[in-house]
Amino acid sequence: MSSWLEAEEVPGLNALTRRELLYGAGLAVGASLLPLRELRADDTFELEQETVRALETSPYVYISPLHPDGKESQCHGEVWYSFDQGGVVIVTTADRWKTRALERGWSSARIWVGDYGRVKRDGDRFRKAPSFRAKSSRELDPAVFERVMTSFGKKYPKEWAKWEPRFREGYGDGSRVLIRYEPVAP
Structure with a gap:
């Protein structure tokens, strides 16, 4: 199977398939949004x-x-x-x-x-x-x-x-x- 991103294009990086690259990018974007969810002002919180x-x-x-x-x-x-x-x-x-x-x-x-x-x-x-x-x-x-x-x-x-x-x-x-x-x- 041929890879979408060849190792020669990014030194030190093994060849990635398109699916692996998209999956990794999706995880990175999703993880970056998690802290924002905790800071939203409209989430309920526990009263004193x-x-x-x-x-x-x-x-x-x-x-x-x-x-x-x-x-x-x-x-x-x-x-x-x-x-x-x-x-x-x-x-x-x-x-x-x-x-x-x-x-x-x-x-x-x-x-x-x-x-x-x-x-x-x-x-x-x-x-x-x-x-x-x-x-x-x-x-x-x-x-x-x-x-x-x-x-x-x-x-x-x-x-x-x-x-x-x-x-x-x-x-x-x-x-x-x-x-x-x-x-x-x-």
Whole structure:
């Protein structure tokens, strides 16, 4: 079998077949991309224990969609949430800023966890809370909606009789949506 690259063309190199050369080049390119995968900002990561404890006990999170350049938006209201399978899930109306930001492609957000009062009244106190950056997406699984409803019923028992019918009706008619926030960075 004749080789594609002859030894005389590259001194000290045994003759390589075309298949061997392409296979080796493919391995080199593939190996060079591996470290890049580890550095991608949209990969999930493990939350610090302090943050996990806060997510398991706090009644609120404060969520700010991030502009494509990484800057926080002006929206920092406290919201009800469910800590579901390692992510934060909220129910919001389809016309609110968090939903509109996601529809614009702003899929990053900053989340603070804790009860620091109402933002409009208490200012930036929430910024002392454990926080993380998250990737947001619409959650379409009805089973997740049911888990969130169960979680809200336990977490917010005083308000739940008033809000459960509104959430269920809105989810049913599309005026309320679920947004999932998966942690990606501190």
